[in-house]
Amino acid sequence: MHTTDWWWDVQVLPCSLFYVKASNRSQETVPEAATVVPIIGMSDQMNLTNISPDKKAWPVYMTIGNLPSTIRNRPGSRAILLLGLLPIPPKLVKSSRAEKLQTQINAKTLLGVFELIFAPLNGAAREGAPIECANGKIRRCFPIMSGWIADHMENVTLCGIKSSTCPKCEMPPEELASRAGHHRARDYARYERYQRENPSLDSETHDAAYAHYTNETHGIKRGQNVFQELMRVSTTDLHKPDMLHTIYLGLLKHMMDWNQGFLKKLARQQAFDDAWEALPPYPGFFGPKKASREVTQSQGKEMRILGLCLLGVLAVALRQPDSRQVQPIRRALTCVRSLLDFTMMAQYRSHTPETISYMEEYATQFHKTKDSYLEFRISKRTQEKTDELPKELRRQRAQMRERVPPSHRHRIRDDDREEQNDQRMELIQSESNFNFVKMHLISHFRDHIYMFGNIPVYSTEYRELAHKEQIKNGWRCSNKIDAARQILSSYGRQHAIRMRILNLEFLQRAGADLPTEVVEHLEKSRPAPTPAAHRRILKVRRHNIHDVVDFGRACDKSAETICQELIRYSRLSLPPERPLPENAAILRALPVELLT
């Protein structure tokens, strides 16, 4: 994360980029020799059990960007800390008066809770705070919120926007599928100012003033942005792209539904299922057990595997098209390929301008060809209208047919079918669209890579792992009554003990004189060593090679050279608990099967 534009902008120079200028970030530079600590927050409402959907928790986690992402996101590294559990609002009947009142209370409560959570951060972000670093030195640090990892609905709640709008830019909901140009970045401070200046337009009144008000605030709900008071933070920058929910459980899932419609139209569903079920298992890939259209709910892992083989299976199912099918099939396959290529490139751990330009190219190609699936984005209302079309046409023709001679009726029937098809397509073209927010969110991936680095490190999957360790284990240990307190105290105890053990282990390694009972306790609390892995056996053994001398003869190298190389390999690559003997004489006597 330290190589990204964000870090540079925050600590060195005011940035000239338009989206930073538009934001409310106060571009103060940090003093010389001070350290920026990027704070990354996470939150997600989760079910505690599968049986009772009412048992929920809403944890807030925190981690820092100074840690390497491999350590930060490793399960068990304790780099993600549980800050607290947010109150879960009660569910009331929709559109009732009580529900409206409750919504306002919920928003105020959430604002109050986040104010408490962020209170220690604001002072430190402004003035800096002395913090002891991992190497024992004390530095003046500026903890600044740099990101909030959440899915779209969570962002909607926390930023106080409407669900059909983008949290990063002012793209109107009716243009979300458009690829043309960038819209102005959101300026949450400006919305807040405008709302303060127009307090009378709080309720929804359908007059011109309210229309102007909503136009100015771009789908913002009054005073519900919990990040508004954070120092040196732009709410726009906090949003992070999410591969799991945007691509795998979003676009790819939609694409599977569209593909089913497409295959049905071409009568190739069975061919797709046959090819799908014929996929053999492979390390890291479990073969499908049933046809993809029979799967009712897919998880992220399944969708990721689907992404690996979708294009191949589709190409097999759509082979040997007739002359009318060639063009639509080509466009559909290009569309699928572009999305999958985009997905693969977005998962890169490092990028160059070239890889980013490839990503952009694939996204543009996807947007250009996505209309091949437009007729499968049909809404219920449009479907009802298209069902009405034949009836209407029949009514119109009924009177005409009385005057038409029977010999011409066959030709008229064909004309009717064609006209009906044309009308249906016209209706679909005019009423169907791809205007949903996940279609638009992929357009922010490029800017994110420049500003915050690669996309997978901000994946919401790491948050799911934290749920298991920090919330669900505590829930299982609780008596399920007033569980929130028990979860927090269970986590707090475990975390404190683990940190103490880590500190004592560090002191022991540094040669500190620890009391005997502490050393004994450390020995006891140390996890049991993992059993030694089975030594690999050389499967393709050549005849007459029994030891190092034979091996050297076969390779045309001296036994001394082989022994030296083996000792070097042992020091560099083998785990310390099972090294090779460093004595050349013993090495020479060992059978070759043990030299791994």
Ligand SMILES: [Zn+2]
């Ligand atoms: Zn946007």
